[in-house]
Amino acid sequence: MKLNIIKQRSVWWGISTAIILAGILSMVISTIQLGSPLRLGLDFVGGTRLQIERDCNQPGNCDKPVDLSAVREVMTAQGLGNSSIQLLGQNQQALTIRTKTLDVEQRTQLQNALSDRLGAFDPQATQIDTVGPALGQQLFTSGLLALLLSFVGIFIYLSFRFQLDYAFFAFIALFHDVFITLGIFSILGLVLGVEVNSLFVVALLTIIGFSVNDTVVIYDRVREVISLNPEEHIDQVVDDAVNQTLARSINTTLTTLLTLTSIFIFGGETLKYFSLALIIGFAAGAYSSIFIASTLLAWWREKNGKAQALPVVEAEFSDET
Numbered sequence: 001m002k003l004n005i006i007k008q009r010s011v012w013w014g015i016s017t018a019i020i021l022a023g024i025l026s027m028v029i030s031t032i033q034l035g036s037p038l039r040l041g042l043d044f045v046g047g048t049r050l051q052i053e054r055d056c057n058q059p060g061n062c063d064k065p066v067d068l069s070a071v072r073e074v075m076t077a078q079g080l081g082n083s084s085i086q087l088l089g090q091n092q093q094a095l096t097i098r099t100k101t102l103d104v105e106q107r108t109q110l111q112n113a114l115s116d117r118l119g120a121f122d123p124q125a126t127q128i129d130t131v132g133p134a135l136g137q138q139l140f141t142s143g144l145l146a147l148l149l150s151f152v153g154i155f156i157y158l159s160f161r162f163q164l165d166y167a168f169f170a171f172i173a174l175f176h177d178v179f180i181t182l183g184i185f186s187i188l189g190l191v192l193g194v195e196v197n198s199l200f201v202v203a204l205l206t207i208i209g210f211s212v213n214d215t216v217v218i219y220d221r222v223r224e225v226i227s228l229n230p231e232e233h234i235d236q237v238v239d240d241a242v243n244q245t246l247a248r249s250i251n252t253t254l255t256t257l258l259t260l261t262s263i264f265i266f267g268g269e270t271l272k273y274f275s276l277a278l279i280i281g282f283a284a285g286a287y288s289s290i291f292i293a294s295t296l297l298a299w300w301r302e303k304n305g306k307a308q309a310l311p312v313v314e315a316e317f318s319d320e321t
Helices: 006-034 066-078 105-117 135-162 164-192 198-226 234-266 269-302 312-320
Strands: 047-053 086-088 095-097 127-131
Touching: 006 095, 006 164, 006 269, 047 105, 047 135, 066 086, 066 105, 105 135, 135 164, 135 198, 164 198, 164 269, 198 269, 234 269
Parallel strands: none
Antiparallel strands: 047 095, 047 127, 086 095
């Protein structure tokens, strides 16, 4: 079955536009409510994160889920009412608290107050992380710099390897993938309280590399089809190129997503949202390479009178001579 990419390009563009606009709206709301487009984790803003879990070996200790309002009351009594609190696990017997930087005495006092109100906690399941505000700011700045440098490097590489319009639309596809990932995580931050940390930056860098690789494969085939059939219209060239690489793109993406899904399900809390970011970004990357970068190139070539590398009139004249 041959996929007609160009004929349905308004549909592909509409889907992407709707998802990106929803993400932008979420980022605006998040900026108003939280002060940033995404819910930043401890790595970026600094502070103390306390993760505790009830000791279910004690009789009656885990009969009911943790009462979030009770936790909030304890935090307010400790002068930490603005802290972020999130329940964990299917049975909601664990919770994570992100608050301002606490010293050892303050952490001990908070744990004792929570234990008195909620029941005994398992000391072996307790996790405490503290990041200073200066280090958090440094990690955030370094992450943005890494993203910027990767974009610049990729654009320079594409400009040398392809014509400028190829490079530009491949670059647009990269922004498409990053914005979709950012937008969905902004929505998750508002709805589910999902935070982004330094691993999220690593995920974005990985997404950029995956997406540009897929786009380069399709653009290489477009260039090859043009060289073999210079009189063929750009719409047909793009359709042929995409269909010739479609199986490769789908198979590569599916095998990668299967692995990432396994990590998301079985990899534990640390890797859960890292793998989710990769799942979203890789899926968006495959979509943009097939449906966005290719169709934008065809639209631009047609708009600028370059729909054919060799006009039909010239080809006929050459045959007569």
